[in-house]
Amino acid sequence: MTTLDTRSTRGPARRAELLDELVALVLAEGFAAFTLDELARRLRCSKSTLYGLAASKEQLVVAVVKRFFQRATAAVEQRAAVPDDHRERISAYLLAVSEQLQPASPAFFADVAAFAPAREIYERNTRSAAARVQQFVADGLAAGTIRPVHASFVGAAVASVMGAIHRGEITAVTGLDDAAAYRELADLVVAGTAPR
Known part of the structure; x- marks a missing residue:
């Protein structure tokens, strides 16, 4: 009985550990060039262990990318919950996005x-992040802590810039990586909503 209990809790824990190792590997090196054999070798596990996570390489990539964004979202939300001031909350949120993206390689x-x-997972997370910034702006307007701005416009502008960051357009024009671009966006939004 005890052995079975240990195995049943060790299985999910090992799967979570493998996913986390995969996240780190994929963030550092991408995923397109890897085969399942190479991933198994790098993670020192069997291919059947990887098949326990997902039925194909494509499904494994989706699981890994989802895990990355789930963990990133939780960390970003935790950081944004700390400041009381709405502009500081916007800044904390966007800077936390920047920090979470920092380990991701080109x-x-x-x-x-x-x-x-x-790409759809990234786009969905980008839309959610823009909606959160819009909500922070709306909350700041309601509380009177930011200057009167059009919250939907700010949300749409943030979504547009985030989309351009995601598509690589900002990097192409400025040379900024995604994390640096999010830091610049944070500065821009916070300065733009400062009380006059």
Whole structure:
């Protein structure tokens, strides 16, 4: 009985650990060039262990990208919950997005852009992040802590810039990586909503 209990809790824990190792590997090196054999070798596990996580490489990539964004979202929300001031909350949120994206390599972003299921996960997270910034602006307007601005416009502008960051357009024009671009966006939104 005790052995079974240990195994049943160790299985999910090991799967979570493997997913976390995969996240770190994929963020550093991307995923397109890897085969399942190479991933198993790098993680020192069997291919059947990887098949326990997902039925194919494509499904494994989706699981890994989802895990990355789930963990990133939780960390970002935790950081944004700390400040009381709405402008500080916007800044904390966007800077936390920047920090979460910092470990992601150009290879990761290129592979995400080229693989539709992963790209959709990134796009969905980008839309959610823009909606959160819009909500912070609306809350600040209601509380009178930011200058009168059009919250929907700010949300749409943030979404547009985030989309351009995601598509690599900001990097192409400015040379900024995604994390640096989010830091610049945070500064821009916070300055733009400062009380006069």
